[in-house]
Amino acid sequence: MPRAGLNPDAVVDHALALIDEEGPDALTLAAVAARAGVAAPSLYKHVPGGLAGLRRLIAVRVTTDLAQELRRAIAGKHGEPAVTALMRAYHSYAMAHPQRYAALPQAPLPGDEQLMDAATLLVGTIFEVLADYGIGESEAVHAARSVRAIAHGFASLSIAGAFRLSEDLTETQDRLLTLLTDGLRSWPGAKSA
Amino acid sequence: MPRAGLNPDAVVDHALALIDEEGPDALTLAAVAARAGVAAPSLYKHVPGGLAGLRRLIAVRVTTDLAQELRRAIAGKHGEPAVTALMRAYHSYAMAHPQRYAALPQAPLPGDEQLMDAATLLVGTIFEVLADYGIGESEAVHAARSVRAIAHGFASLSIAGAFRLSEDLTETQDRLLTLLTDGLRSWPGAKSA
DNA sequence: GGCTAAGGCTATTAGCCATAGCTTTGTGGG
DNA sequence: CCCACAAAGCTATGGCTAATAGCCTTAGCC
Structure with missing residues (x-):
């Protein structure tokens, strides 16, 4: 499986797009991962602290x-x-x-x-x-x-x-x-x- | 199992106590049910619309x-x-x-x-x-x-x-x-x- | 050429809401 | 007095979620 080329900033970009489109409650790691073309647990490699960490970023x-x-x-x-x-x-x-x-x-x-x-x-x-x-x-x-x-x-x-x-x-x-x-x-x- | 004597108002009372003590994020049906001395699904008999309905109340x-x-x-x-x-x-x-x-x-x-x-x-x-x-x-x-x-x-x-x-x-x-x-x-x- | 670190993955656990269907309780009518 | 029925419990189940563990592959560098 090719690398998705993710980094914290890119993850935040995807998360913001998600929030803009579907509201703050739609912010789930699963949804962000889907947008990033990656399985949910993979996000932990880029965002320290899981969902809470992502919210912080x-x-x-x-x-x-x-x-x-x-x-x-x-x-x-x-x-x-x-x-x-x-x-x-x-x-x-x-x-x-x-x-x-x-x-x-x-x-x-x-x-x-x-x-x-x-x-x-x-x-x-x-x-x-x-x-x-x-x-x-x-x-x-x-x-x-x-x-x-x-x-x-x-x-x-x-x-x-x-x-x-x-x-x-x-x-x-x-x-x-x-x-x-x-x-x-x-x-x-x-x-x- | 004895009846708990619940009604919508009483459920809201428990929910508010929970929110006051542990914040809005702690509001879960499981926690409210525990306070009411009842299993979680039983709340649906008193609060129409589940968690969303409870929030509305x-x-x-x-x-x-x-x-x-x-x-x-x-x-x-x-x-x-x-x-x-x-x-x-x-x-x-x-x-x-x-x-x-x-x-x-x-x-x-x-x-x-x-x-x-x-x-x-x-x-x-x-x-x-x-x-x-x-x-x-x-x-x-x-x-x-x-x-x-x-x-x-x-x-x-x-x-x-x-x-x-x-x-x-x-x-x-x-x-x-x-x-x-x-x-x-x-x-x-x-x-x- | 091969080693290492980074970045993926699947599997698993635990907690949540919600529904379905069964059982008990309490009450009012015959 | 008792039976029927509605209200109010329950357990079981399914489908979400986050998060962790452990494995595999890729990329890059020495």
């Missing part, structure tokens, strides 16, 4: 992807335009890859270096954008948490289909963005523009 | 519980105090029952009458609180979505352990509440207090 990949998408969106921007660009990019990513986003754990398990790094990149991007507001140390943490809560809450509910009424979602997003930017402008310790 | 129960908790919190309050009471109660519920909240689907599957009713009760409570602001039809929908996004995002991330830094969570909640109440006060079409 997926989380790292997706978190990194998302973070880079955000960085790209804010490149060259500062202050309020950067914040809105970040928020819009966040929501766009979630809507473009709903299943992936839904599968994403919002916090790394303790001791997971790789995922921790990816999460740090993502959170760091938020802090970067907030830096222009000149908000102090501790207040910046509260502000970043707020940004994240709004971004995640809106993305998560959008994906879940919680917004059933006919009103336009982008309009909701506009309102939410005004709410956020207004709030940040008058944040405790923020330099007024 | 759990969602109805928890959504209803949460909604009632919110209604209790806002009883007799109006305007801004009602909003903050609702938001605080939401977060309290999530923190008191983190596993249940994490297991909660944020939208009912289409065609699920019971869960739809529970969700309507919950969303209706939000609209009720917003009514005092005198925001018009369509804008009220955007406002309610915003409230929900913030409540869910903050609860969800809190539970997931996404807020690792040492800053006090209640302080973040205070900032988020000011952000929300300020935003609602100046919402398009809101009557100024």
Whole structure:
């Protein structure tokens, strides 16, 4: 039997395709193996930790992807335009890859270096954008948490289909963005523009 | 073998206890049956639809519980105090029952009458609180979505352990509440207090 | 040419959901 | 008082799943 030429990244690719097409619950080693053209146990040669390990790798990949998408969106921007660009990019990513986003754990398990790094990149991007507001140390943490809560809450509910009424979602997003930017402008310790 | 005196509600009780103690992933028919003192297949006599059906019943129960908790919190309050009471109660519920909240689907599957009713009760409570602001039809929908996004995002991330830094969570909640109440006060079409 | 390591495989175990079909229990009507 | 019947148990079975063990083959390098 010829070698399939697999490596961890390729396995994650197959897994992501599976998740995109059939949702997070369809992620089984058997299904991934079928896609890779390999028997299920063979995956253990490439992915340490079996299914749980695969999920971890997926989380790292997706978190990194998302973070880079955000960085790209804010490149060259500062202050309020950067914040809105970040928020819009966040929501766009979630809507473009709903299943992936839904599968994403919002916090790394303790001791997971790789995922921790990816999460740090993502959170760091938020802090970067907030830096222009000149908000102090501790207040910046509260502000970043707020940004994240709004971004995640809106993305998560959008994906879940919680917004059933006919009103336009982008309009909701506009309102939410005004709410956020207004709030940040008058944040405790923020330099007024 | 004596009868166990089970009914759908009792099965849900056991299931919730299990979820609270060991998390949503530990919810298996085998484990629920063990708690109920019954063999696994016997559960099918009480819960239509097997495991999926049980999950549905759990969602109805928890959504209803949460909604009632919110209604209790806002009883007799109006305007801004009602909003903050609702938001605080939401977060309290999530923190008191983190596993249940994490297991909660944020939208009912289409065609699920019971869960739809529970969700309507919950969303209706939000609209009720917003009514005092005198925001018009369509804008009220955007406002309610915003409230929900913030409540869910903050609860969800809190539970997931996404807020690792040492800053006090209640302080973040205070900032988020000011952000929300300020935003609602100046919402398009809101009557100024 | 042959050795070694990596990458496949099959077989097996254990746990899960779900269904089928049998047995027991409890209850209400004759 | 007892019998019939429905409700509520059970065991057995089948078909998933992950994961491990152990074997075989391929590829590449010395």
